[in-house]
Amino acid sequence: MTDRTAPAAHPIAPVLAARWSPRSFEDRAVPDAALAQVLEAARxxxxxxxxxxWNYIVARKDREPEAHARLFACLxxxxxxxxxxxxxxxxxIARTHFAANGNPNRHAAYDLGQATANLxxxxxxxxxxxxxxxxFDAAKAREAFAxxxxxxxxxxxALGHPGPAEALPEALAARETAPRMRKPIGEFVHLGAWGSTGAP
Ligand SMILES: Cc1cc2nc3c(=O)[nH]c(=O)nc-3n(C[C@H](O)[C@H](O)[C@H](O)COP(=O)(O)O)c2cc1C
Incomplete structure (x- = not known):
């Protein structure tokens, strides 16, 4: 399997270094227990x-093939x-208003993002x-799933076991193995004041 461990400049939790976004997936189902685990992490x-x-519509190709095809059609x-x-x-999917009082939730997308990062x-x-x-086409997804x-x-x-880069068309295979890049800490950390960028 392609090793995509993040070349972190400082040691980070192994699971964070191990996470990456493949485009090649093995042709095998995700066991129920593993799927439950990732959803529990989101929880x-x-x-x-x-x-x-947060809300998630989950479609397994082998168990909900029609929903899988409908989600695919929205991409x-x-x-x-x-x-x-x-x-x-x-x-x-994020619920846009608080359940308790119906007020708009400015952080709904942020919270869906946190849950999905956990996942x-x-x-x-x-x-x-x-x-x-x-x-993906959000309006089409809204209609397709009411x-x-x-x-x-x-x-x-997309969730699954990462597969070999060679299984992809050439252009995508090249992206699958390209070096992983990030801005340095010093470009996005502002020490004490906006504009005082720098690494601690
Ligand atoms: C909100 C979000 C939307 C993204 N949309 C796409 C997308 O539509 N197509 C795609 O190929 N990758 C998409 N990506 C993947 C990013 O390109 C990827 O996370 C980024 O290049 C960093 O690579 P890594 O996740 O392997 O560290 C998306 C990622 C996030 C978090």
């Missing part, structure tokens, strides 16, 4: 006033070029990986 994310605004052409191999497709880290810890996607107003389809997630 334990922090959220604003513990509102837990952009680029993502359709590889994501159909994933044995599980997931649509992440991704747990997947990596379980020998799986996810690939998150913004490239998602009511007040719920925002925000991200599609």
């Amino acid at each position: 334990w994310a922090a959220s604003c006033v513990n509102d837990q605004p 952009s052409a680029n993502n359709q070029g590889w994501a159909g191999r994933a044995p599980v497709l997931i649509l992440g 991704a880290a747990q997947a990596a810890a379980t020998g799986l990986q996810v690939h998150q996607m913004a490239g 998602i009511p107003e007040g719920f925002d389809p925000l991200v599609m997630v």
